[in-house]
Amino acid sequence: MDAIRWQEDHLLLLDQTKLPLVEEYIECWDHYVVARAIKILQVRGAPAIGAAAAFGVALAALNYQGDSAEEFEREVNQAIDDLAKTRPTAVNLFWALTRMKAFLESTRGSSIEDRQQAILAEAQALLAEDKAMNEQMGAYGQTLIPESAGVLTHCNAGALATGGFGTALGVIRAAHQAGKEISVFADETRPLLQGARLTAWELMKDGIPVTLITDSMAAYVMKQKLVDLVIVGADRITANGDVANKIGTYGLALLAKAHGIPFYVAAPVSTFDLSLQSGDEIPIEERDSEEVRTLGGTTTAPLEVPVYNPSFDVTPHQYVTAFITDRGIIQAPYLENLQKHMK
Numbered sequence: 001m002d003a004i005r006w007q008e009d010h011l012l013l014l015d016q017t018k019l020p021l022v023e024e025y026i027e028c029w030d031h032y033v034v035a036r037a038i039k040i041l042q043v044r045g046a047p048a049i050g051a052a053a054a055f056g057v058a059l060a061a062l063n064y065q066g067d068s069a070e071e072f073e074r075e076v077n078q079a080i081d082d083l084a085k086t087r088p089t090a091v092n093l094f095w096a097l098t099r100m101k102a103f104l105e106s107t108r109g110s111s112i113e114d115r116q117q118a119i120l121a122e123a124q125a126l127l128a129e130d131k132a133m134n135e136q137m138g139a140y141g142q143t144l145i146p147e148s149a150g151v152l153t154h155c156n157a158g159a160l161a162t163g164g165f166g167t168a169l170g171v172i173r174a175a176h177q178a179g180k181e182i183s184v185f186a187d188e189t190r191p192l193l194q195g196a197r198l199t200a201w202e203l204m205k206d207g208i209p210v211t212l213i214t215d216s217m218a219a220y221v222m223k224q225k226l227v228d229l230v231i232v233g234a235d236r237i238t239a240n241g242d243v244a245n246k247i248g249t250y251g252l253a254l255l256a257k258a259h260g261i262p263f264y265v266a267a268p269v270s271t272f273d274l275s276l277q278s279g280d281e282i283p284i285e286e287r288d289s290e291e292v293r294t295l296g297g298t299t300t301a302p303l304e305v306p307v308y309n310p311s312f313d314v315t316p317h318q319y320v321t322a323f324i325t326d327r328g329i330i331q332a333p334y335l336e337n338l339q340k341h342m343k
Ligand SMILES: CSC[C@H]1O[C@H](OP(=O)(O)O)[C@H](O)[C@@H]1O
Pocket: 044, 045, 046, 047, 154, 155, 156, 157, 158, 161, 162, 167, 168, 194, 232, 233, 234, 235, 245, 246, 247, 311
């Protein structure tokens, strides 16, 4: 279930807006198609957005037909700027674009053809590294999951949201592969249903027991002692450990605290933004009102009803039991420990 695949001379993106019923890839021959795919969530999930954007930069480089080094850099930098405007919250997008920009500059002096191939190789390396980080994260994180645990997760932080294996779902996969008979409760995750459409699909494909619940059922499931821990992904984590993640995550963290349930956040180094001191500084994407007024193309609200549609919320660090990262499990105090481990 690769969300992102390079095929000879173009990029394939699994169209996640069509899952779970249709498994279809879109062909990307330029960075404009990649930018649109990110904006409309054909590809989504913080690390996957970064990796897709990196390949968008590679496509811009490969599509240059001239022989001027200055013009080549100008066109690739324009693609980087275009891709940076797609979605504001997941820092992985900007982390990936910054890396590709620095790499572009590091290739100065080589022939344009050599630069084009090197930039493509850098995007491929970024994708492979992300999957390897997820597998490392899974190995660390599964040690926190008890045998036969009930695990609740929100949105989709799986293979579809990353370069493969997943962050939160990567930890779940690793626990399952370690023989722990865990069961998962997946929040459907309104309004775009990443949990119902994507997480349930991923876990069922892997034979991992999953029960789909509506977002409003989480408290009742916890009250019945069916949940031993919560594990989610992240889109941006600031220096003090505040966490931006899919809307609804903050409420889950409050519920977990109220029920004495551990609340873990799984994220690779590319999700940490130590330049921001707290979650108050994280830009929160607001998306189209139609996403809330409709469901699967059916209107479910008055056509003109006003809508507020923030795509993310921020969970204060006080509610995070620990971060599961590719560099180990990081406990509080986060300001000190993130600086030490996540530079
Ligand atoms: C691997 S973390 C993925 C992260 O991104 C999701 O948001 P979206 O589906 O809008 O890209 C959600 O916040 C997940 O936790």
